[in-house]
Amino acid sequence: MATRGKSTTRLKPKRRAAPSSPPKQLVLLLGTRKGAFFLHGDAGRKQWRIEGPHFLGCVIHHLVLDPRDGRTLLMASRTGHLGPTVFRSTDWGKTWKEATTPPAFAKAHEGQEGEAVDHVFWLTPGHASQPGVWYAGTSPQGLFRSDDGGVTWTGVKGFNEHAMRAKWIGGMGAGTPDGPKMHSILIDPRDPNHMYIGMSGGGSFESTDAGGDWKPMNKGVAADFLPEKDPEYGHDPHQMQLHPLRPDRLYQQNHCGIYRLDRPSDTWERIGRNMPKKVGDIGFAICLHPRDPDTVWVFPMDGTTVWPRTSPDGKPSVYRTTNGGKTWKRQDKGLPASQAWFTVKRQAFVLDQEDPVGLYFGTTSGEVWASRDEGASWRSIAAHLPHVYSVSVAERGR
Amino acid sequence: MKVLVPGPLHSYTGRKSEVEADGATLGEVLAHLDGRFPGLRFRLVDEQDRIRPHIVVYVAGEPARSLRHPVRAQDEVMIVAALSGG
Numbered sequence: 041m042a043t044r045g046k047s048t049t050r051l052k053p054k055r056r057a058a059p060s061s062p063p064k065q066l067v068l069l070l071g072t073r074k075g076a077f078f079l080h081g082d083a084g085r086k087q088w089r090i091e092g093p094h095f096l097g098c099v100i101h102h103l104v105l106d107p108r109d110g111r112t113l114l115m116a117s118r119t120g121h122l123g124p125t126v127f128r129s130t131d132w133g134k135t136w137k138e139a140t141t142p143p144a145f146a147k148a149h150e151g152q153e154g155e156a157v158d159h160v161f162w163l164t165p166g167h168a169s170q171p172g173v174w175y176a177g178t179s180p181q182g183l184f185r186s187d188d189g190g191v192t193w194t195g196v197k198g199f200n201e202h203a204m205r206a207k208w209i210g211g212m213g214a215g216t217p218d219g220p221k222m223h224s225i226l227i228d229p230r231d232p233n234h235m236y237i238g239m240s241g242g243g244s245f246e247s248t249d250a251g252g253d254w255k256p257m258n259k260g261v262a263a264d265f266l267p268e269k270d271p272e273y274g275h276d277p278h279q280m281q282l283h284p285l286r287p288d289r290l291y292q293q294n295h296c297g298i299y300r301l302d303r304p305s306d307t308w309e310r311i312g313r314n315m316p317k318k319v320g321d322i323g324f325a326i327c328l329h330p331r332d333p334d335t336v337w338v339f340p341m342d343g344t345t346v347w348p349r350t351s352p353d354g355k356p357s358v359y360r361t362t363n364g365g366k367t368w369k370r371q372d373k374g375l376p377a378s379q380a381w382f383t384v385k386r387q388a389f390v391l392d393q394e395d396p397v398g399l400y401f402g403t404t405s406g407e408v409w410a411s412r413d414e415g416a417s418w419r420s421i422a423a424h425l426p427h428v429y430s431v432s433v434a435e436r437g438r
Numbered sequence: 439m440k441v442l443v444p445g446p447l448h449s450y451t452g453r454k455s456e457v458e459a460d461g462a463t464l465g466e467v468l469a470h471l472d473g474r475f476p477g478l479r480f481r482l483v484d485e486q487d488r489i490r491p492h493i494v495v496y497v498a499g500e501p502a503r504s505l506r507h508p509v510r511a512q513d514e515v516m517i518v519a520a521l522s523g524g
Contacts, residue, residue, distance in 0.1 A: 119446055120492060121446060121490070121492035121493060121519040121520065122446055122447070122481035122482070122490070122493075122519065123480055123481045123482065123483075123484060123490050125477070125480065125481065138476075138477045140476065140477070142480060144480070144484075144485035145485050145486075146485075147485060147486065147487075148486055153486075154485065154486035155486070156484035156485055156486055156488065157484075157485070
């Protein structure tokens with residue numbers, strides 16, 4: 041088991057399986073550029089059985105289980121030629137039904153150029169007190185809500201029709217190479233009306249009225265690609281997370297570094313400055329320990345020169361902090377020692393709730409790697425898959 | 439009229455590559471098809487009523503650029519999924 045620093049504070053989880061509880065089976069839900077796959081784990085998280093593909097040839101950006109009912113899967117899908125949609129399964133992928141009203145922007149007035157959803161990028165189950173509520177983030181940046189478990193979707197007008205939205209999201213070229221994205225839709229576990237969103241580009245935003253209004257929250261975050269030194273918005277968070285047991289603590293892996301924010305402060309601290317200089321603090325994904333708000337994992341990538349977005353120097357590694365970002369430790373045991381040029385997308389680095397925590401990441405080269413010891417060692421549990429866009433962990437009761 | 443449906447849409451049409459539809463414009467034809475095969479239209483046409491970038495629809499051999507394109511009963515409508523990239 042991995043060692044920990046003295047400053048580590050473990051919080052008691054709200055919900056832990058009692059010893060007498062029936063064992064859960066972990067399933068990794070993979071969204072790839074060419075379809076969806078399931079990886080079924082055994083009780084010890086040693087053996088993994090692959091199942092799929094589902095929707096071979098379709099681009100699957102996100103595939104998520106509803107933790108509130110333990111059986112509803114939502115999948116964001118499109119293909120190279122057909123438009124974007126959401127599929128839903130309540131029998132672990134045996135059958136799928138398409139949303140009757142997928143996320144779509146409002147029809148523009150006559151003579152005006154309207155927007156169209158290119159793809160649904162992100163899916164977030166709503167608050168525990170609101171069964172059936174889901175949120176979706178799209179490209180271009182739009183926020184959508186479902187109140188019926190993903191069957192029908194409507195735009196969140198407080199964002200999609202906000203007077204400032206056009207400025208917040210920027211113009212052409214303000215997003216990622218495959219389109220600007222809404223992501224990191226976070227719901228405060230204490231209050232369903234308190235939400236955060238991240239946009240690439242646009243920045244991080246907060247709402248305290250269930251999405252009725254939004255305010256930028258990017259103070260202290262660098263935006264080296266913008267002419268203004270400290271802009272209010274226009275930043276590029278790649279992924280933002282809040283700690284489930286300490287929701288006033290947020291972390292983000294940004295295009296310009298790794299940050300932590302402890303509310304009520306409104307200023308992010310660049311904890312990535314404590315990363316090794318030759319590795320840097322650029323990446324897509326960030327993972328938070330479910331019971332320890334000081335422990336965080338990132339997967340750095342090369343953000344120098346032309347932004348290769350590969351493992352730095354061809355030597356992939358996870359980095360972990362156990363003290364909120366004061367120091368970082370390299371964790372690469374079992375990973376390729378050299379000439380490995382993959383990276384990990386923002387939805388493709390996740391963890392389970394077990395003790396010790398299991399970590400999982402999918403790569404742009406179609407592999408899935410797992411650690412059963414909180415990152416101390418790694419092994420490949422799937423290979424030769426398409427480019428992995430997303431991984432999520434689902435618990436399946438036996 | 440006869441509508442030729444490409445492979446990516448066969449999951450909507452019960453695996454049929456050829457179906458019948460009615461309508462005086464391409465928009466009406468697609469609306470009719472969507473009534474029979476729910477969800478099909480949105481995969482072809484976005485929320486602003488634009489034909490999606492990698493979809494081409496031929497009406498009597500001529501490419502239709504908009505949903506207002508007229509269609510006659512004897513015309514053949516051919517939907518093509520013009521995939522690009524790898």
